[in-house]
Amino acid sequence: MEIYETESEIGKRKSWLLSLIVIVLVTIGVLIVLQVVALAIAPFLFNISMEEIIGLMTGDYSPSNGRMAMYFVQGIGSGIGFWVAAYVIMRFIDKADLHWEIQLPRFTIKGAGLVLLITVGGMLFNGLLVYLNSQLILPEFLSGMEAWMLEMEEQLLELTKFLTDYQSIPELLVGILVIGVLAGIGEEMFFRGLIQPKLHLYTGNGHAGVWVTAFIFSAIHLQFYGFLPRLFLGGMFGYLYYYSGSLTYPILAHILNNTVTVLMVYASNQGMIDFDMESTDTVSYPAAIIGLLVLLAGIFYFKKINKPDGELEQGI
Secondary structure, eight states, X not given: OOOOXXXXXXXXXXXXXXXXXXXXXXXXXXXXXXXXXXXXXXXXXXXXXXXXXXXXHTTOOXXXXXXXXXXXXXXXXXXXXXXXXXXXXXXXXXXXXXXXXXXXXXXXXHHHHHHHHHXXXXXXXXXXXXXXXXXXXOOGGXXXXXXXXXXXXXXXXXXXXXXXXXXXXXXXXXXXIIIIIIHHHHHIIIIIIIIXXXXXXXXXOHHHHHHHHHHHHHHTTTOGGGHHHHHHHHHHHHHHHHHHSOTHHHHHHHHHHHHHHHHHHHHHHTTSSOOOTTOOSOOOHHHHHHHHHHHHHHHXXXXXXXXXXXXXXXXX
């Protein structure tokens, strides 16, 4: 079960609304501040003008150092941003203790091997969810919203294609650092480390905490045609924490998932494998079924080997 020990009044169940409002305000504030700092520093680091950076953020990807500059802004303003927001809320507002002296020893080689198996199974099954999500058609009276969603999706896809069009090994390594490592650590610290245990407390149900957090995790990415796959991933990461009481496992799974995707895109761009990030026209049902079976078996055994110890086994 999650570990989030706090005696702060704002961290208690009766203060749930105030606590959530504070989380939203602090997080937005931290992300804005770090984004501004990153934008201010980027021109000096990458020999690029502020006008070119603004252009990058609005779809002009012509500047030569644009990819590295965007990675810097994204890494500071998002990956590290969620990490800092979680730390500020935990340390100064909730005065919470995650008891890393308990969490870290719960990480084992056997558990890490299962996480690798679970992540691979999840990625295979997620192909089916990507396909199902792509078939989403809204009712006629929501046609305006659907058009807006499609436009947003196309803009984000263009940005993703630009960021993953690696021209060198250093760019690939930076992509792994930002998309894999920083996003994996920052988002798991915020969503699973902070939000999930609080929602577990507020709802009184661990499964509700996992899935409400996964819903927020998916919605905040603003990729509507990737909502189901990301909801599923959020749930998978959530159960890795819920069943083990160690954030090391969802962090590892998140890093693995993102890094493998980055490597597959790079290998595809180099002509090594056939992988199309844009394709949602077909799905391999056998691969999805095998992935689901591997995932379920992995989660079952993972839960079995991660029975909580006596101290703080009730988590929050």
